Amino acid sequence: MSDRPEDTPEQAEFRSASRSFLAEHAEPRTQIDPWQVSGFPDDAEAKVYFEHGRAWQRTLADHGWAGLTWPAEFGGGGRPPWTDRILREESADYGSHPGFIGATIAMLGPTLLAHASDELKARFLPSLLSGEVAWCQLFSEPGAGSDLASLSTRAVRDGDHWVVHGQKVWNSCAQFTDWGFLLVRTDPDAPKHRGITFLLVDMTSPGIEVRPLVQANGSSHFNEVFLSSVRIPTDQMVGEVHGGWTPTRTVLANEAAFIGRGGGAPASDRLRDLAARHGGLDDPTVRQRLALIISRERLQSLMGQRIQSAVRDGQRPPFDPALTKLLAAGTKVLTGDLAADLAGPSAIAGPVTDDREGTWVRAEVLNRFAISIGGGTTEVQKNNLAERSLGLPREPANDREAAWKDVLRS
Ligand SMILES: Cc1cc2nc3c(=O)[nH]c(=O)nc-3n(C[C@H](O)[C@H](O)[C@H](O)COP(=O)(O)OP(=O)(O)OC[C@H]3O[C@@H](n4cnc5c(N)ncnc54)[C@H](O)[C@@H]3O)c2cc1C
Known part of the structure; x- marks a missing residue:
């Protein structure tokens, strides 16, 4: 029995149009290497993968299928929310997806719609949606991750510009992107959540240096971003001066929802193939896992x-x-563990070859904790759930009302 609610005539018509569009433009999943890994292990391959995602976003936009529910005046479709769901359902048989670009659209789009001026919306939303301008998130710092509000990148006002000094870290795909959304400390005398401003920065601005971080898997998904006397026009600000925490919360909520939603072919399909190849399908413990x-x-x-x-x-x-x-974070750990057990030690510790299955296994194993950390760690999400959903007492914090400049930081 299908879990899907029955379509109204209007929905059925939209579903049929989605099918025609996808059949003409998208790559059927059957034509895609099932063991494909996103830009791993080679950084040149990562760039190709990134641009492939951007090209698909452009195709969606060119044919009126991007931002279906966004206001038409900012490049969207102005359609009802169910159109997004139907397009996603119909896309399940296809491998085309916008990759990292999709994550930043999911984070930044609703944030600009909710908190930016009409000028900024008109300037940035259409090119965000079409993928013409790719964005990175410049939030985390060496001393500010889970406790993001303690960040220390400083911005000082100079006429109609902010002048920014500081360092960001773990910035996904920053080496490939055109613009960044950036959090800066603008009032060190205010408590940490109330002295932050949310800025939009051109990544080609003088004073920005992006240094890729090489990971254990050989790729550079992340970067360090150094900002030295970077001048950012004051009109590239989302929300109020010192009020950047409000749009930040919108970014973080949308990021968690995006990561949880997942996408693409379920990893269990590949695990079943692995079990069949390595003789685990009849093993009751493998079947149970x-x-x-x-x-x-x-x-x-x-x-x-x-x-x-x-x-x-x-x-x-x-x-x-x-x-x-x-x-999703817990499932990813189970998936990586089972992949490692099925493929055996040689898949992990053996020489790196062109073998697609081995590459997939290594990626699953090495990346299995990534979504337990990115977008807010599992421990912090549990704290948030306890406070927001279960109404448990807030975590003790003696620095909530103290001036940021007086608080001890790492
Ligand atoms: C795949 C991935 C992509 C990322 N992309 C970006 C990006 O594009 N831009 C960006 O700015 N950042 C990005 N990050 C960084 C990410 O946001 C941070 O890694 C994350 O917020 C955790 O911060 P931290 O690494 O400094 O760890 P810390 O905050 O130092 O945490 C260390 C450990 O302490 C635990 N801990 C901390 N505080 C508490 C608490 N109050 N209660 C219980 N346990 C606690 C944590 O759960 C963790 O286990 C990315 C990270 C990953 C893994």
Whole structure:
């Protein structure tokens, strides 16, 4: 039985149009190497993968299928929320997706729509949606990750510019992107959450240096970004001066929801193939572990659908979207562990070859904690859920009302 609500005539018509568009323009999943890994292990390959995603976003935009629910005046489709759901359902048989560009659109788009001036919306939303301008997130710092509000990158006003000094870190794909959304400290005398400003910065501005960080897997997904006397026009600000924490929360909530929603082919398909190849399909313990992973993937998908249908009906999500991120993070760990056990030590410790299956296994193993950390760690998400959803007492914090400049920092 299908979990899908029955389409109204209008929805059926839209579904049929989606099918025609995808059949003409998207890559069928069957034509894509099932063991493909996003830009791993080679950085040149990562750039190709990044641009491939950008090209798909451009195709969506060129044919009127990007930002279906966004206001038409800013490049969107001005359509009802269910159109997003139907396009996603119909896209499931295809491998085309916008990759990293999709993550930044999901984070920055709703933030600009909710908090930016009409001038900024008109200037930045259409090119964000078409992928013409790619963005990176410049939030984390060496001394500010989970406790993001303690960040120390300083911005001082000079006429109609902010002059920025500081360092960011773990900035995904910053080496490939055109603009960044950046958090800076503008009032050191205010408590940490109340002295932050949210700026938009051209990554080619003088004074910006992007240094890729080479990871254990050989690729450079992340970067350090150094800002030395970078001049940013004051009109490139989202929200109020010193009020950047409000748009930041919108970014973080949308980031957690995006990560939890997942996408692409379920990893359990590949695990089943691995079990068949390595003789694990008849092993009851392997079958049990596979069943657990498949059940969690199914739950994640059903939770995603519940959130989407609530949004479709103009209601609040039925539960905190952080729950889906927590579930997805736990599933990713189980997936990496089972992949390693099925493929055996040679897949992990053996020489790196062109073998696609081995590359997939190594990526699953090495990346299995990535989403437990990115977009807010599992521990911090649990704290948030405890406070926001369960109404438990807030974590003790003696620095909430103290001036940022007086608080001890790492
Ligand atoms: C895949 C990935 C992509 C990323 N992309 C970006 C990006 O594009 N831009 C960007 O700015 N940043 C990015 N990050 C950085 C990410 O936001 C931070 O790594 C994350 O917020 C955690 O911060 P931290 O690494 O400084 O760890 P810390 O905050 O130092 O945490 C260390 C450990 O302490 C635990 N901990 C900390 N505080 C608490 C608490 N209050 N209660 C319980 N446990 C706690 C954490 O859970 C963690 O286990 C990315 C990270 C990853 C993994």
